[in-house]
Amino acid sequence: MHEIPATNSFAEELTDEQLLHNYRDSGDRELFARLVRRYERELYAYLRRYLGNAEMAEDVFQSTFLQVHLKCDKFDTSRRFKPWLYTVATNQAIDAQRRNKRHRMVSLNRTNQNDDSVDVGALIDLMVSKDTGPLDHVSQLERGQWVQNAISQLSDQMRSVVNLVYYEGMKYREAADILDIPVGTVKSRLHAAILKLNEAWIASHDEIEF
Numbered sequence: 001m002h003e004i005p006a007t008n009s010f011a012e013e014l015t016d017e018q019l020l021h022n023y024r025d026s027g028d029r030e031l032f033a034r035l036v037r038r039y040e041r042e043l044y045a046y047l048r049r050y051l052g053n054a055e056m057a058e059d060v061f062q063s064t065f066l067q068v069h070l071k072c073d074k075f076d077t078s079r080r081f082k083p084w085l086y087t088v089a090t091n092q093a094i095d096a097q098r099r100n101k102r103h104r105m106v107s108l109n110r111t112n113q114n115d116d117s118v119d120v121g122a123l124i125d126l127m128v129s130k131d132t133g134p135l136d137h138v139s140q141l142e143r144g145q146w147v148q149n150a151i152s153q154l155s156d157q158m159r160s161v162v163n164l165v166y167y168e169g170m171k172y173r174e175a176a177d178i179l180d181i182p183v184g185t186v187k188s189r190l191h192a193a194i195l196k197l198n199e200a201w202i203a204s205h206d207e208i209e210f
Helices: 007-011 014-028 030-051 054-074 079-100 120-128 136-140 144-152 156-167 172-179 185-210
Strands: none
Touching: 014 030, 014 054, 014 079, 014 120, 030 054, 030 079, 030 156, 054 079, 079 156, 079 172, 144 156, 144 185, 156 172, 156 185
16 A cells, blocks of 8 residues: 555544545645545545455456545535545445456455454454354354354355454444345344354364364
8 A cells, every 4th residue: 555645734634524624625636635534544544454455456446436536515514524424435345246256266465464463252253242142152152263264155245244343343334224134234244244154164163183
């Protein structure tokens, strides 16, 4: 990623919504650059996890902010900018996947393990913390590359929810708004993802033991 130069202190004090509103009215590229800078690390990391490929993530990041530029006049500044940004980014990522049918074959080894390693137990605890279920024992699952490989095998729909709720720390309602689905669907996809991870772990463990 190429970092955007810092702008003046006035721009730093503005909210995301104010930055976009002022950019829309003035066309000041400094304001837009500041908005990009605020999200370049966070959004790029999300896209890299979502797509499993650094080059695709870079392309989608750029196309996302191109869409922000093109559609800024349609943004309702009474709403929050971040969920809208992630909606645009997710749609761009889906389009990129459709253009590249081989995205599932990209090795997760290309990603930085320090960035992407995750404790499956923490993931599942977070997902089911508000809903009891039969999967408490999964909290003992090991962290590491196995987790990433297992998550990569989830459907696009389940992986999208996992990325938003777990990695990005979004609330169910925010994830639902971004994906344009009901909150109940977010919860059901999370539950389905948990079941898939659990089944994959049991299968791999049985192969090792027997």
